[in-house]
Amino acid sequence: MATFNVRPDIDAAAAQLGSTLGAKREIKRLPEVLWDGETVEMLAKGTYANGTGIVAMTSMRLLFLKHGVMSQTVEDFPYAKISSVQWQGGLVMGTLAVYTSGNRADIKNVPKDQGKAMADKLRAYIAQGAQLTQPPTQASQPAPTQDVASRLAALDQLRTSGAITEAEYQQQRVAIISSL
Known part of the structure; x- marks a missing residue:
């Protein structure tokens, strides 16, 4: 397994990848696109919008990064904007579908074990957010x-x-x- 010495949170997430082949450049460049105070919790390789890169679950959002020689693609999905997540797995790879405000983003060719774990964790984030925005369950006075x-x-x-x-x-x- 390759060592990156980028940041402890990124190094720990990268260590969980089965293979970093084709994702080394993105892992090294990940700190450039992270927000202040944002930490990486999970990484997976995947394909989005005709580019192969990494999918990063952070403490604040889901992020796709493709850092090529000539161009860079960054697509992010803040957790508060994600309405639902769908995982469709095959024998080895699968597709993670992320729904936001009526739009659907398909991240394909995600390794099965990483994709399922990511989908499950995203669902937990969505459920936590829904609980925080739900009105109290106690009976309250009706609105005028x-x-x-x-x-x-x-x-x-x-x-x-x-x-x-x-x-x-x-x-x-x-x-x-x-x-x-």
Whole structure:
């Protein structure tokens, strides 16, 4: 196994890769695209938008990095923007589908064990975020009737701007109307 001596968190994640063949340049360049205070938790190799690179799960987002000789591709998915994750595995490789605001990003050719572990951890992050944004389960006083119209208007603006998906819009709309 190759040693990189980049950063302890990146080195530990890289050590978990079965092979770093074709990912060494990206692993060495990863600190250049990380945010302040962001740490790498898991790495996998994969193909996205016709480029082969690494998929990094960090403390803040899912990140795809392809660092070629002539160009660099960085695509990131902050956890708060991910609505769902799908894993489809084959015998050796699989596809990690990430859904954000009605869009779908397919990261292909991800090794099966790494892809499944990444999908499971992403689902846990999504569930944690949903629990943090859910209203309290205790019964609270219903919203005043005049407030319902403004809540529906605000919800419609969120859908129009793409901040929420159609499914999220419908779910929240039903909840607002049910509060009457």
